[in-house]
Amino acid sequence: MERVAPPSSKELIARTRPFAVQDVARSGWNLAATYAALAAAVTLAVAAPWWPLRVVGGVLEALVLIRAFILFHDAMHGALLPSSRWAKVLFQVQGILTLTPARIWNDTHNHHHANTARIAADSAGTFATWTTEQWRKASGWQRLGYAVERHPVTILFGYVTAFLISLCLVPFVKDPKRYWTSGLALGVHVALSVALWVFFGPAVYLFAFVGPLLLAYALGTYLFYSQHNFDEVRILPEGQWTHADAALEASSYLRCGKVMAWFTGNIGYHHVHHLNPRIPFYRLPEAMAAIPELQNPHVTTLSPRDIVHCLRLNLWEPSLGRMVRYRDANVRAWAARADVPPRSAVSSEGHAVS
Structure with a gap:
């Protein structure tokens, strides 16, 4: 049989455009349902008479916050109610309250979409990824900064590291005129924290505010990290980089059940989203089902085993075409100096490091 050539990047993106059309009523319903679920979860976390129910309310609040x-x-991508003035105001307010001001979010996230899987690009809006060669040439302080940025503890406390610091404090300090909304978000957040503690007590502050935020932002930060940091990720040389390849080869598909897909707003269809970010979240499964080239993605899950394995992938090794651990880079450097074939070294997961 004659082999059919794969579609070009432009052709593949063009085939997604019919799905980048929203249903206004469906968008409005999803928005109303999400905010109603959030209000119900907050009410449970605040007013439940039995503390275990308040914990349940806080966990549900965290999950609905991810969907919101x-x-x-x-x-922000223009995929949901882009022509609605009231929706624009609503989302601007939500961004302030949830430590994601629209200005800094758009600046960094658009950069992320335009530079996914580009080693040479600035890492603004994403987690930096170095090659093993960059790691070996870096100074001790540079290595420390890289390791801290990608450390599991940094991800676990994403509420502080990714949101309070990276999206609010740092941009406001660097450019207060452009990112004044980041300063506003920080100020509002501090004021809310103090008000909740003083007027409603530490229990409400813990169960309905800081606890849900810690959980939501830990999971959200991990989702963002893992969707471009997995075992089968491919980072192409700059001359071979295309938008479609970056979407399909450097963005994963998170396989989860329908309940978790609802809470995460279908962000697990990340390869489809990166191919065309103007597709509304509720049409991502439809696009994947209709386009054959999107049906063989790199799959990740939220199983403990996959999470641990993901967090152990630290550096890109071009000669292997895969992510490796820090110690694998050191093994390869030692093998090269000793003139030992590096294929003799094997990582802890059983993969040859060459």
Whole structure:
């Protein structure tokens, strides 16, 4: 049989455009349902008479916050209610309250979409990824900064590291005129924290505010990290980079059940989203089902085993075409100096490091 050539990047993107059309009623319903679920979860976390129910309310609040963030994220891409003035105001307010001011979010996230899987690009809006050669040439302080940025503890406390610091404090300090909304978000957040503690007590502050935020932002930061940091990720040389390849080869598909897909706003269809970010979140499964080239993605899950494995992938090794651990880079450097074939070294996961 004659082999059919794969579509070009432009052709593949063009085939996604019919799905980048929203249903206004469906968008409005999803927005109303999400905010109603959030209000119900907050009420349970605040007013439940039994503390275990308040914990349940806080966990549900954290999960719904992730979904609410995905709606904000879609709106910033112009995929959700782009012509609605009231929706624009609503999402601007949501961004302030959830530590994702629209200005800094758009600046960094658009950069991320334009530079996914580009080693040479600035890492603004994403987690930096170095090659093993960059790691070996870096100074001790540079290595420390890289390791801290990608450390599991940094991801676990994404509420502080990614949101309070990276999206609010740092941009406001660097450019207060452009990123004044980041300063506003920080100020509002501090004021809310103090008010909740003083007027409602530490229990409400813990169960309905800081606890859900810690959980939501830990999971959200991990999702963002893992969707471009997985075992089968491919980072192409600059001359071979295309938008479609970056979407399909450097963005994963998170396989999860329908309940978790609802809470995460279908962000697990990340390869489809990166191919065309103007597709509303509720049409991502439809696009994947209709386009054959999107049906063989790199799959990740939220199983403990996959999470641990993902967090152990630290550096890109071009000669292997895969991510490796820090110690694998050191093994390869030692083998090269000793003139030992590096294929003799094997990583802890059983993969040859060459």
